[in-house]
Every structure is written in C-alpha cells, then in structure tokens.
Amino acid sequence: MSTLAFFPWLTLREPITTEPFELIQYRRAAAAASASSIQSACDSVLQLYHPTPGVSVDRATILKPNGRVPIHQLDDAEIDQVLRWAELVAFSGLAAREFFDTLHYANRDSFRLFVQAFEEPAVGILVSSRRRDGSSRILVSRRAAVFIRPLHIPHALNSEIDAGLLRALIARSRAADWGRFEEAIQQFGSANTDSPDILPETEAVNTVGAFERLFDLSHGKEDELAASFLRSFSPTQSVEPASSARVLNAPSPDKYTKRGSMREVWIRDFFQLRGQHAHGKIAPQLVSLWALREHLLLAAFIFPLVVKSLLAETSDYRLTAEDIVRVDAFEALLERNHFADGGQEWNDTIGGVRQRRWISAYAAQSDDGSPTN
DSSP states (O other): OEEEEEETTOOBSSOEEOSSEEEEEEETTOTTTTTSHHHHHHHHHHTTEESBTTBOOSEEEEEEETTSOSSBOOOHHHHHHHHHHHHHHHHHHHHHOOTTOSTTOOOGGGGOOEEEEESOTTTEEEEEEEETTEEEEEEEETTTOOEEOOTTSOOOSSBOOOHHHHHHHHHHTTSTTHHHHHHHHHHHHHTOOOOTTSOHHHHHHHHHHHHHHHTTOOSOOHHHHHHHHHHHOOOSOOOOGGGOHHHHTSSOTHHHHTSSOHHHHHHHHHHHHHHHHHTTOSSOSSOOSSOHHHHHHHHHHHHHHHHHHHHHHTTSOOOOHHHHHHHHHHHHHTTSOTTTTTTHHHHHHHHHHHHHHHHHHHHHHHHHSSOOO
C-alpha cells in the first residue's frame, strides 16, 4: 500500500532540506510535473483536503525521507519516525511565529501532519483511528472522505519554519539526553493547538510540565523549576521586583520583592497557578500576578528560546541576533498587559530592544572598526 506524508494546512516560502528528510512545496497540477504519475497521485489525495468547504488545497507541504520519492511504502516503524520528525517541524514553526501579527501567526495544528495510505488514490483512502479499546481501520470512498481545515487554524499563504532550529534539533536527537527534549517539545505542542476542545487550564498544566521535562525535573518542586529556568538563559538586563509596577500594585508585594528578578517571580507564579489547575480547580484560590492567558502567552514566547539556549550550551545551535533580542525583551514584556491594547506594547517593547541593540552594536563598531553582535 502506498503512503503520502503531508501537511495540508502548511505552505512554505521555499523547500527545506535536512539530513534525514525534505520538506517539499506542493502545488496542484504543477506545470513541470502535471503529467507524472506522482503528481497525479498527490493531486488525487490532496483533493480531499479543503481550506474552505468546496475548495481543495492547491498548495501544501510534503514530507519525504531523503532518497525516497514522495509516494512510497512506509511500514509502522517508518510512520512512527515520520511523525516524530513532524513534531520537530511543528516546534520549529511555533518558534518562528509572531504574536499579535495576523499574517505570521500559527498554532500547533497549523503543522498537523497526515500520513495517508491508499491503494488507488482515485478510488478511496484508508483511515485509521484510535479507540480507548484499541483502534479502527476503515476504507473510505472519495465521495465520503472530505477533510475541512478546522476554523481555529489560521489560513496562511506562507508559513515560517525556523530551519536552523530544526536542523539543530535533528543533530541533538543523537544525544543521550534527547528524550527529555523530545517529550518536552511534544508536551509544549499539545498546549499550543488553540483548539476549542482543549481547556486553557489543561494548557497551563501541559506547559509547566513541558518546562519540567525539558529540565529533567521529576519531583514537582517550585524551587527546582525556578533554579533551572533562571540558569537556562541570561538576559543582559533584569527587572528587579521591587521596581516593578505589577509587583507594587499587587495585594501583597512583599511576597515578591525578595526574588532576584521578574522572570523568577513569573515562573514561580505560573508554577503555583498550574498547581491549582492540576488539582482540579477551574477557579483557583491563588491571586496570580498574571491572568492565565497572559501566562500562556508569555510561556509560548519564552519556551522556544529556552530550548535554543540549552541547545547552544552544547554547540548544537548558535543564538541569532533576533534570539538575543527576544531573550532581552522577556522581562520587559512581563510588565505589560498586552491584551489591553491589542499587542501594541508587545511589538513596541521587542522593537525597542532591537533598536537599542542595533545602536549599541553600531556604536561599538564605530569605536573599534570591527562588527559586533
């Protein structure tokens, strides 16, 4: 039985090649290959996927192992490997997304991979589903097989993938500690689907769990999480809690002013809020400094940067100038209520840090004649 692995809701500006696999741009009835059997089979399979009802996708992304054609046979072990690669693609896409930006936003489901098995694509497809009591496999006719893009997945003409991060993750996958990275990435993805079927409280539990797994913590201790989080990245400047308006306006500011930085206050606050939800409380008793949706936004921003920082420690990845800008912006972002103004201060804060770093680098270059970061 033939298989095709593809992302129906993902379009790329350009193909991406890694050591084990390629991400290929698909276009319906592409002129250069419209007469080929592979193009025809891809067209037949992807015709069943609709960004809007009645309109088939005309662009998508195909994932294929190197040395293989897009249409090929995959056994169960190979399918499992392809799905693991897809998790890395999805995380690299989430790392590249922009918040408060309509054109460059994506969620985990934007990068959902389908591995479609078929005998004759023009006749029908095989659909496999999990059940609590096992699984089911049914052959579905083309007339009945219609897959419509869920409404919570944004429609993007071109999606960004952090290719440097993707290649770094693949390189790290050979290391002995890869398990904690892989499982943390998967858990982070489950907290970033934007699906209406997933409660924000569940997303908070999964997000903190992703941090704990990434740091290889198994005791559920706040102090351990805070210490690991603080060690994982180093901004050039920190905001002292005693000078934070968010802290000073809190009911009990003394609870926070003893901490060394606002990022420490934040991760502890998030851990405590998560604990309330993890024990079944939809309405927590904790008076949190940040609302739940603020915590989820800030965590979605900083988690990929923490992963990059850990990869950089072993030279699997080199932080880019933009990575450093975002690390430096994090504590300033903790001070704002970004939902009050539609993200204007979010973009202004990051843009301000970027401009200050550019000016500083330009001044340093002018002083000694050599470029700096």
